[in-house]
Amino acid sequence: MDLFVNSDAATLSPVGLFLQADWVVKMVMLGLLAASIWSWAIIIGFGRNLGRMARRSAQYEADFWKAQDIDRFHDANGRVDLPAARVLDAGVREWRRSTNGKRVDREGIRSRLHMTMAAAIGAEIDKLSGRLTFLATIGSVAPFVGLFGTVWGIMRAFTGIAAEKSSSIAVVAPGIAEALFATAIGLFAAIPAVIAYNRFSHSLDRLEARLGRFADGFHATLSRELDAEA
Template identity: 50%
Template structure:
């Protein structure tokens, strides 16, 4: 009776073909990187939600522009960045004695749109990698599986032995690649859907705040013209 084959995960990896090993290592790296992105984005979104809530409460509570500017300097991105961009344009226009210029309203709206766009890109950063792994991971693993099974059947032909004991190790090594592909893809898909929804909510809050701020500044501009 022949020696029993070692079917531990490490042994299956070490005995695999170099192509299958490359696929496995790539999928493991992708899985680790996906979890790093998930943790990073979850922490960033949680921080953004807290900061936005604080800033919205201050804004709705009637805080002055000076108080809001001071609060914005203690925060990083989000509504603070949108507010700071609008205030920078407002102050530049006043410094140039252009507060009553017809183009001030459009410049403020442009500054707000650009700030929201930049913050949106920052929020959605790295989500594309999750989407890529979520869609491509199973197929990359399947490629490793197909390659490994092809080698297994090649070994059968070379040994001229159709015994399952001959082909089983190679098939097991090949299926491990598929398992790793799913291990990387499933969390990536779930996390991408959740994080995309969270990012969308944060972006919607910034867009709503941008509209409210633009309306407030427009009223102040109209009041200044009427004075």
């Protein structure tokens, strides 16, 4: 009797459910597990990079506002691999191009500076958010892929019932269990992806707002310099 119970327990274990599943359900499970591993790699890697970027950006902005000479700071730090540095570089380049001529259109310069730095901010956020597309896809698609495996497994279970001409729990349980296991794997892949996507999206919104404040401050500094040259 003990051996029979242990055998059933082994059959209904995750490994046992996978091994006894139909090949279609196995493919669904393997695909979802691969997607889960990939999403966790993105979550860990992107989270670490975003945190490191936030710390370096804060230090970069603090150093910029302490600098006495913007041109000298830009020449020394304008190529740093940070969104704030690229926004600064876009603003300085536009400033130099716009003030290089004999005739200076102050309002035109202000408008072009604003558009140039806003475009640089948009490009930085688009580049970062593009890495989250996979998380959004897994979060929305994985439950339905798991549901497909569940439906297929239940169909197979009913086929087994018809073949055995019995609807006892011993006949139904393995097929139903492997079907529900596919749904569980789908949720296991989707839930962390959705949570991480929402969290990272909020972090990117905060980064965009921070870059916007940095660009506004830089724009105001250059605008005052224009007024001083009037």
